[in-house]
Amino acid sequence: MTAFSFNKLVIFGVGLIGGSLARALRVRGSSAREGARVIGVGRSASSVSRALELGVIDAAATLDDEAALAAALDGADIVLIAAPVAQTQALLERIAPHLGSETIVTDAGSTKSDVIAAARAALGARIGQFVPGHPIAGRESSGVDAALPDLYVGRNVVLCPLDENAPASVERIAAMWRATGAVIGEMPAAQHDRVFASVSHLPHVLSFALVDQILASPDAQLKFSFAAGGFRDFTRIAASSPEMWRDVCLANRTALLAELDGYTEVLARLRAAIDAGDGAALETVFARSRAAREAWQERGGKGAAAAIETAPGK
Amino acid sequence: MTAFSFNKLVIFGVGLIGGSLARALRVRGSSAREGARVIGVGRSASSVSRALELGVIDAAATLDDEAALAAALDGADIVLIAAPVAQTQALLERIAPHLGSETIVTDAGSTKSDVIAAARAALGARIGQFVPGHPIAGRESSGVDAALPDLYVGRNVVLCPLDENAPASVERIAAMWRATGAVIGEMPAAQHDRVFASVSHLPHVLSFALVDQILASPDAQLKFSFAAGGFRDFTRIAASSPEMWRDVCLANRTALLAELDGYTEVLARLRAAIDAGDGAALETVFARSRAAREAWQERGGKGAAAAIETAPGK
The missing domain is CATH 1.10.3660.10 (6-phosphogluconate dehydrogenase C-terminal like domain)
Structure with missing residues (x-):
């Protein structure tokens, strides 16, 4: 495991995948340092309340509250989209107006070419801030109650870097996943x-x-x-x-x-x-x-x- | 479990399926009574020696010794063919000359229409002595070392009775499998x-x-x-x-x-x-x-x- 620290991580969709990342960084990483905050964003209050209850996230925002969404994204180091792939473009369009120039966005979708097309459409010239990713870690159960701090230990996470990505951005996302115990692979999206x-x-x-x-x-x-x-x-x-x-x-x-x-x-x-x-x-x-x-x-x-x-x- | 007793059971092919039947009847059944004997028949001495060593069978015979084969089949209550289905006809042709009129033959093949055709070809007018069967109990391992006395507990055994079978013959084979803890189903071979x-x-x-x-x-x-x-x-x-x-x-x-x-x-x-x-x-x-x-x-x-x-x- 490598050192990884952050100030603010924002997760869209705090289910099995997003919740397990939050738990892993809290339990395993040097990220457990003072002040590091994980914010969960859901479609409605009910969808993030369970994650708050379980202590998986420190704070929550919902898509129906634009001001809260803006506040959640303000100063974020990393944004993870862990929602069904079909929602990627709509979510990125909501994120775009509040996206800081230093923030890196990544995702956890099972498919990559379509996600990249969605990201290009939503982010335009800022596509370099989006690092496509795919943690290979399904379980039969789903939802935040199934989230585990060691879900990613020994599992593969595939990154599909874009020509527009700065190497440091790709390395930052790789370091985040490495901190969960995952093994990082890279390949082009089509492959x-x-x-x-x-x-x-x-x-x-x-x-x-x-x-x-x-x-x-x-x-x-x-x-x-x-x-x-x-x-x-x-x-x-x-x-x-x-x-x-x-x-x-x-x-x-x-x-x-x-x-x-x-x-x-x-x-x-x-x-x-x-x-x-x-x-x-x-x-x-x-x-x-x-x-x-x-x-x-x-x-x-x-x-x-x-x-x-x-x-x-x- | 129902009462089931026998004097002599002859098993052609003492691997996982045949060996587990022998073990089950020895351990579980009222068949453990004095004098009940299980004879294993293999292609060669080496193929049955391990079963003898493990005490799965009481005695062995081989296909290359016609006299021993005749002695093994003499007075048998039940003969089980637990060899690959493609060998069924050849084995029944070897059994036929020594088949007593009171002996019931059954099998453990995964397919039934072809086995029945093979049995009709080999047994002719004595086809009524053959009760087709199929215990649904594979394991990843095979061979007599993998044989277990409780392999059949709660498993299905399907019988495909022929019009020529006496109801008492079918019931006798059903009783043998029930004694292993199996559940008996019946259906036509084509089904x-x-x-x-x-x-x-x-x-x-x-x-x-x-x-x-x-x-x-x-x-x-x-x-x-x-x-x-x-x-x-x-x-x-x-x-x-x-x-x-x-x-x-x-x-x-x-x-x-x-x-x-x-x-x-x-x-x-x-x-x-x-x-x-x-x-x-x-x-x-x-x-x-x-x-x-x-x-x-x-x-x-x-x-x-x-x-x-x-x-x-x-």
Whole structure:
């Protein structure tokens, strides 16, 4: 962990992601020094009151009180947007009029190309103040009650720096995440979106699709009755938030469609092998998949930090 | 648990499934009475020696010793075939010459229509002595060292009785599995194969396919580096045995292709919704999938026994 201190951090959306950052900086960082304040901003009083109650934030402001919003942003070192990606542009448009020249804005969205486009639209010439980020740390639970000080320990945070970003700004955001125990990776936004379309967004779509297919079949209840461990693991992510995944699918549409089309081709090849009774072809695919899956598991299985060193874009 | 006693049980293939049955009957059943013997049959001496060493079986025979095989089968109450489904017909052809008129044969294969066809070919007019079965109890590990006396507690065992089976024969096999703590369901073989194509075989193919797609992509290592919890759960079953799943795909080809085609149609609809930016359609599918997945989890999540009562065919 590296030293990281701040005077004022403003978090838009104090849920699992934003709340865990606040808790981590309070508990773990040198940021626990006197005077460092975390301000939470929510859509309404009720959405931030629980975060205040839990002591996750020191003060709150709401979007419906322009003066409070201005006061919250005044003199902020860092602003984190930890709201659904579809809200990014609207939030940045509310932030822009009050954005100090020394303030760095970052985000926690699962997609990056669309967030960057939204930031360019909202911030214009001040786009250099926005450092795109993505902490890879979902949990099945959500909301500020699920926030944990050690959520980010050993997890990856991907930054997608812009040409307009000052290196010091990128390093400041990296230092904040490092203080939570996270490991920092960097890559271009387009590559980020391809990678996560493949290893996260596509599997969610595939998992939702399987449950939907079963539901639509005439013997759905019988099928669910006999579903066992394989089904349980495969469909765990189908219990994820429909709104969040709707937004992710639309926000990362281009990369996701490309991955989905590639996947459909793989399935078509496997279908042909099954249809032709080509056991050798099936076994070849299954065996190399198993070997790759096992190698991944052995390397740590949750975004192995060592491998990040080789990531292009660093 | 119901009373179940036997004089001689012969198990072809003493691995996880056959070994766990032997252990369960020894530990749990009234079968632990004096004189009840479990004989293991393997391809070679080495394949059964470990089972003998562990005390899972009382005696062993091998397929390469016809006299020992005849002696093993002589006077057997029950014969269980717990070998890969592709070996069923060859094993039944070896068993047939020594099959006593009072002996009941059953199996533990993941597919049933092909096993029944193999049994009809091998047993001819004596097909009534064969009661097709399927214990739903895989584990990540395999082999007799992984065998557990409580593997079947609370698990489903599906029987697919034939018109030729005497009701007493079916009840005898059901009683054996009940003695292990399992819950018995019955359904026709074609329905069994559809159900497991949907909730087990298809998800395995889909999981292998995702890993294979990533492997074939130019930035495979980067993708694996950032794969996290969703990927881990979704691809856990891609660590399964390539040989076993090759055999299952071929053995259950018809039902699996039908499910695969249905799934491809669901994916095509989701693709169209993503392409059209139709968030409402995506959210509808995701929300009803999540609700169904959560309801399944709440009902017990591993083949809820209560739901079996409603299974057609009982």
